C-alpha cells in the first residue's frame with residue numbers, strides 16, 4: 001500500500017475513514033489489519049508493531065472516551081491524501097427525521113448540572129466536570145454519509161470534518177473544532193478549547209457575546225484548567241514548549257470558544273502522535289479535573305455510555321507523524337438511527353440554564369450542517 005497524494009477533490013465512500021482539516025485531507029479505505037484491542041494500555045506500541053508487520057505507511061481510527069474500553073484502530077488497504085481540504089463539494093441535504101428525542105430531557109440535564117455544581121461547591125477534590133447530553137434522531141431510511149459529509153465540511157470550514165468506522169458497523173462522524181495533538185517531525189501542536197458561549201443573532205449581539213466570554217471569570221478558569229493539563233502532559237515529552245499567556249477567541253458557526261494554541265519541540269523524536277494523544281486523552285475539555293473524580297461524576301450523572309464521543313479520531317504514520325482531533329460536535333450513525341452529542345464544562349459557578357443553552361448551540365453546528373431541523 002502507498003499513499004496517493006491528490007490535490008483535487010476526493011470522494012468519501014461509506015465505510016471509509018476521512019479527516020478533512022482546513023488545509024489537508026486524508027481518506028483511507030479498507031481494512032488490511034485491525035490493531036489488537038488495547039483497552040487500558042497505550043495503543044501506540046500496538047500500532048507501531050502493526051505498521052512494522054504490514055509495511056504499511058499509517059493507521060487510522062478512534063480512541064473511545066473511556067480509556068478502559070477498546071480503541072478502534074486499523075491499518076487501511078489504501079490511503080489518499082490531499083493538500084486542499086475538500087470533500088466532494090455539495091450543499092447540505094434536507095434530512096427529514098421521523099423522531100427526535102433528547103437524552104436526557106432538557107430539565108433533567110439542567111438538574112444534572114445543578115447536582116454537579118453542588119458537588120463542585122462542596123469542597124471535595126472535583127474542580128471541573130464536563131456533562132454531555134445526546135439527541136437521538138430516527139429516519140425512515142438510512143442517511144447517506146457520502147451525501148452528508150460534504151455539506152457538513154462546507155458549513156464548518158475551520159473544523160476538522162471526520163468520519164471513522166466503529167466496531168459493529170456504525171460510523172462516528174462530525175466537525176471537530178478542537179485539535180488534540182498533531183506531530184510533524186519534532187514539532188508538536190495542541191489547541192485546547194474550553195469556555196464557550198452561543199453566537200449572537202445580530203452582529204452587535206455576536207460581538208457582545210464574544211467580549212463577555214473573553215472577560216468571563218468562570219470561562220477563563222474553565223479554560224485554564226484544560227491548558228494547564230495539556231501543558232503539564234506535553235512538558236515531559238518536549239525540549240521546548242510555548243504556551244500563550246492567555247486565550248484567544250475562535251468561532252464556529254454557532255459557538256464562540258476560548259482557544260489556546262500550544263506548540264512544542266519533541267525531546268525524543270521517536271514519540272509518536274498517537275502516544276501523545278493517548279497521554280493527553282481525556283483532557284479536562286471532555287472529562288474534567290481531577291480526571292478520576294470527573295469520570296466518576298460523569299458515570300453518575302450522565303444517563304448514557306459515551307462510546308467514542310469525547311474520545312479522539314485521527315491517524316499516525318510509520319514515522320510517528322499524525323493528527324488527532326477531539327471527537328466532539330459529532331454523531332454516531334447506525335443504520336436509520338443517529339445520535340448527536342454535546343457537552344459543556346461545569347464549574348462551581350455554572351448556571352444550569354446557560355450550560356443547557358451552550359449544549360443546544362453546540363448541537364446546532366451539526367443540525368445545520370446536516371440540514372436537520374433546529375431544536376424546538
Ligand SMILES: C=C(O[C@H]1C=CC=C(C(=O)O)[C@@H]1O)C(=O)O
Pocket residue numbers: 130132178193194195196257284285286328329341342343344345346362
Ligand atoms: C465537550 C464539548 O466541548 C468541549 C470543547 C470545547 C468547549 C467546551 C466547553 O466550553 O464546555 C467543552 O469543554 C462538546 O462540544 O461536546
